[in-house]
Amino acid sequence: MQAKEILRNLQLLELDEISQFFHTIPPPTLGCGGARGSVLGDSLQLMTHYHDDARTMYEVYQRGLHITGDGPCLGFRKPKHPYQWLSYKEVANRAENLGSGLLQKNCRSSPDQFIGVFAQNRPEWIIAELACYTYSMVIVPLYDTLGPEAIRYIINTAEISTVICDKVEKAKVLLKNVEMKETPDLEIVILMDPFDMDLVQMGNDCGVQILALREVENLGQMNRRTPVPPRPEDLSIVCFTSGTTGNPKGAMLTHGNVVADFSGFLKVTEKVIFPRQDDVLISFLPLAHMFERVIQSVVICHGGRIGFFQGDIRLLSDDMKALHPTIFPVVPRLLNRMYDKIFSQAGTPVKRWLLEFAARRKATEVRNGIIRNNSLWDKLFFKKIQDSLGGKVRMIVTGAAPASPAVLGFLRAALGCQVYEGYGQTECTAGCTFTTPGDWTSGHVGAPLPCNYLKLINVDEMKYFSAKGEGEICVKGPNVFKGYLKDTEKTDEALDKDSWLHTGDIGKWLPGEYIAPEKIENIYVRSEPVAQVYVHGDSLQSFLVGIVVPDPEVTEAWARKKGFEHSYAELAKSEAFKKALIEDMVKLGKQAGLYSFEQVKAIHLHYEMFSVQNGLLTPTLKAKRSEMRNYFRKQIEDLYSNTSI
Structure with missing residues (x-):
């Protein structure tokens, strides 16, 4: 596939040199073609799902329903009014009614039954989507920016x-x-908004039935069908997708x-900002695009709420003040x-x-891993x-x-919240790389998600x-x-014989620096018997080791x-003592949200304090990492040669 003439300036974090801590083991199914994957996860197996009970989008909603029951799900508001909420039960019930009504109107419970949705973000969009999923139908979004010719092309294709x-x-x-x-194939148009008889007559004149959404729901309620998940x-x-030239291309997503795409997101963020039932997402980015829909799916899967904007981007701040969202795509x-x-x-x-x-000043805190919105600077400058x-x-x-x-x-400093950046395209569902928590540097788009290789x-x-x-x-x-739907030529350009997606974008691997040993x-020096610790990682090894100086005043009593x-x-x-000490350090690490690959697997006990005098600390008492590495070279080599994991 030819790379695009106008290319995005994308950079990717290199995973085989994360602070010289890790290297990529080529996945066995891919050979040595330079493929790289995430260091997260329990193995080299790519993630297909995060929750065993949520492997389809229908099950995703059912999981949220099970968590929340009659709790709020989809919110909307009228100008200068508070948000009103539809519950998870109400949304599920309306979706079954709508899906049953579509079946009464000669639609089929089949993955080759396509239902168009031509609407701005609102609760009925999600109800229509869930109606399709409940009966194994497929949703096809239409949107204004494609233009009238493209809309005609999509309906016909x-x-x-x-x-x-x-x-x-x-x-x-x-x-x-x-x-x-x-x-010529269009037979039924279903309206969310009220309409008059003039529209019905216009439909009759050209052989198209005009129905109200509630009318179809009522029809389904009277003829309820058993779900076909x-x-x-x-x-x-x-x-x-609009593409750059020619007709739009219909990316077929299962x-x-x-589920795989948002499961990768969940795995990356699970230790620091995992979605909760009390999360609220503000929905204003077009639901016709996968970025918005994947983030919404994450929230719904965990019983959170989706609040829709009024439809006018100029009123977004007013909507957010009324909604108080916790997640902002x-x-x-x-x-x-x-x-x-x-x-x-x-x-x-x-x-x-x-x-x-x-x-x-706030940015300095962010670089040190402190994300907060209650500092003096926040009160004086950033609260508004x-x-x-x-x-x-x-x-x-x-x-x-x-x-x-x-x-x-x-914005990371001013807003006092975690800001993540990702890269991807519709053809890989939404994202294929994502910021790793703790790496708040900019100018890159993160590392590969655990659901894909790059x-x-x-x-x-x-x-x-x-x-x-x-x-x-x-x-x-x-x-x-x-x-791509009914387009084998474009499909063959995008997917090679080994199922690699050729994005047409140019990327560059960068040395990673987001696992900070400091x-x-x-975290480890909070362990009672630990006075000082030096954490080391070797780019040719798959785990960390440490040099620990026990505190002479408390170690014997702790032991x-x-x-x-x-x-x-x-x-x-x-x-046995070293094992107990490692267990205490690792326990603290888990409590602080460290990933398993950030934890030391072996330690050497050293009985002389690191100091300025012996050349291991700077005058400001910071570790001289290069000197540490050279000073403990023999001990580090022994730890790696004598430790198996």
Whole structure:
């Protein structure tokens, strides 16, 4: 596949040199083709799902329903009014009614039954989607920005006979296409909004039945069908992408594709910001795009709430103040607007200087792994900014385009929440790389998700070579789509014979620096008998080791509590004591959210304090890591040679 002439400036964190801690073991099924994967997970097996009871999008909703029951699910509001909520039970009931009603209108419970949805974000969108999933039908989003020709192309290519739309104006666009005999398969248009008899007559004139959404739900309620749940390998959605030239391409995504993609996200974030039942997501990014829909699926799977904006982006801040969301999916363009507005309101050079000064102080905390919104700087400078987003945002996720490092850095500090960036495209469901928690640097799009492998291949004509760590990004895994609907030529361009997706984007591997040994050391020194610790990782080894200096004042007393009747010096020779000490350190690490690969697997006990005098500390008492590595070279080699995991 030819790389695009205009390429995104993407950079990827290299996983085989994370702070010189890890290297990639080539996956056995892929050979030595330069493929790299996530270091997260229990094995080299790619993730297909996170929860055993949520392997399809139907099961995802059922899981949220089981967690929350009659709790709030989908929220909407009228101007200057609070949010109103539909419960999980109400949404599930309406979806079964709507799905049953569609079946009464000659739709089939089958993965080759395509239902069009032509609407802005609102609860009925999700109800229509769930109705399709409940009876193994496939949803096909339509959206205005594609243009009228593209909408006609999609309806004809997918042979859509039924479209659910929100507004009368959109229904008229659809009917005009039928009237001009450009979409002859369209038979039914279902309206979410009220309509009058003029629209019904317009439909009759061209042979299209106009129905109200509630009317179809009532029909289904009177003729209720038993759900026909889909399988993971069944299609869930055909998502048409605009592309750069020609007709849009219909990416066929299965239930398993979507579940695998958001499961990778869950695995990456599980220790630090795992979704909760009290999470609230503000929905304003188009549901016709997979980025928004994957993030929503994560929230629904855990019984959280989705609050929809009023439909006007200018009122988004007002909606957020009313909703108080905790999760905020966003695109870089909006982040840029926020950034520009914040600084435009700092009307004088002095105010701007103070704002930048406060942001630098907060940024220092962020670099040290401290994410908070209750500091003095927050109270003096950033509370108004945080309140404009509802005051409770704990996670921002951005994608769809490269984000400015300056903007991301400032907002991470000013908003006091975790800001994640990812890269992907519809053909790999949404994301294939994602920021690793704790790595709050900018200018890259994170590391591969645990649900896919990545590799770079040569683009000779543009002088990008994988040997230099750059080239076209290729993706393989259970989140990669099955091809383009009725377009084998484009499918063959995108997917090679080994099922690698050729994205057409250029990427570059970067040395990773997001596993900070200082962070691990600061956790381990909380262990009562530990006075000092040096954590080391070798790029040719798959685990960490440590040099520990026991505290002479408390070690013997701590050891006696554990059943060791040894002197301070004798404890150095006790393997049982070292095992107990490692267990205590690892326990603290787990409590602090360290991943298993961030924990030491072996330690050497050293009985001389690290100091400025012996050259192991700087005058400010920071570890001289290079000197430490050389000083303990022999002990480190012994730890690696004598330890098996």
